[in-house]
Amino acid sequence: MLHNAGYTNLLWIQGGLEAAEEEDLEREGPQPFRFAGLGGVSEFLGWTDQQRYAAAKEGWGYRLVFSARLVGLFLLADALFIGAQQLGRIIQDLWSQ
Structure with missing residues (x-):
């Protein structure tokens, strides 16, 4: 759905953001990715x-x-x-x- 809406730079993370390690993705702000869905x-x-x-x-x-x-x-x-x-x-x- 996002790709069809025009977003081209997409990434699928197996297990969601909770499974992402800090070095896997670039982020902005102080919070780690694993706290994103809390x-x-x-x-x-x-x-x-x-x-x-x-x-x-x-x-x-x-x-x-x-x-x-x-x-x-x-x-x-x-x-x-x-x-x-x-x-x-x-x-x-x-x-x-």
């Missing part, structure tokens, strides 16, 4: 295979960032749950008066 909660928490591979190479500091995000997410969810319970009690007290 997004959402899994990217934020570092759950993707590419991020675990990078964490193994980078060491504990890289892993600590994603662990802190996970702990923060649990603390936020817990705070929202407790806040919702307290708000429910306040509303119930207002209706009973």
